[in-house]
Amino acid sequence: MRAPSDWEQRVAWTRSEVAVTAPALLDVGALGKGRLVDLVLSTLSHVPGDLVVDAGGDIRVRGAGVRIGLEHPYDPQKAIGVVGVRDGALCASAVNRRAWGSGLHHVLDARTGVPVQTWAATWALAPDAMTADAVATALFFPGGPEIAADWGVHWVRMSTDGRVQRSPGGPAELFLSGKTGPSAPN
Numbered sequence: 001m002r003a004p005s006d007w008e009q010r011v012a013w014t015r016s017e018v019a020v021t022a023p024a025l026l027d028v029g030a031l032g033k034g035r036l037v038d039l040v041l042s043t044l045s046h047v048p049g050d051l052v053v054d055a056g057g058d059i060r061v062r063g064a065g066v067r068i069g070l071e072h073p074y075d076p077q078k079a080i081g082v083v084g085v086r087d088g089a090l091c092a093s094a095v096n097r098r099a100w101g102s103g104l105h106h107v108l109d110a111r112t113g114v115p116v117q118t119w120a121a122t123w124a125l126a127p128d129a130m131t132a133d134a135v136a137t138a139l140f141f142p143g144g145p146e147i148a149a150d151w152g153v154h155w156v157r158m159s160t161d162g163r164v165q166r167s168p169g170g171p172a173e174l175f176l177s178g179k180t181g182p183s184a185p186n
Contacts, residue, residue: 034133060089073121081174091132094121
């Protein structure tokens with residue numbers, strides 16, 4: 001869906017509010033959903049005890065740890081592993097989410113305008129959801145693991161042919177024996 005040409009007249013925003021003059025679909029893609037998860041957790045800071053904010057793939061946990069399954073990108077009834085999250089965030093991105101046709105999904109190579117073809121799913125574990133969300137997207141591209149390392153983020157990614165890579169020392173427990181390691185494509 002393309003934004004209307006007069007979208008700047010239809011949408012106004014401040015640091016704390018978005019207003020539209022007519023019904024609208026607002027897609028807070030990229031790292032926006034992670035930031036929104038962080039803002040919701042901040043808004044709920046007065047609530048005592050453990051808390052989980054889950055925005056469908058972007059999750060932030062405060063307090064006691066939870067184990068979260070890493071959904072297989074080609075079979076949502078399966079997980080390729082699990083990761084424990086305590087006082088942090090886990091964000092995921094996959095080609096089976098936000099897809100609009102065979103081979104067409106939301107992560108585009110800006111040089112070609114075509115959806116990326118090498119990676120099927122990524123997961124990033126960081127102190128906040130905005131950082132984890134940004135790294136989960138970066139992991140679809142060459143240099144993603146370097147960005148994650150520079151930012152101190154643990155990660156897992158699965159290639160379209162089923163091979164899995166992970167950050168050194170990452171806490172994920174993977175179930176895919178024999179298909180893990182640094183030999184997955186870049």
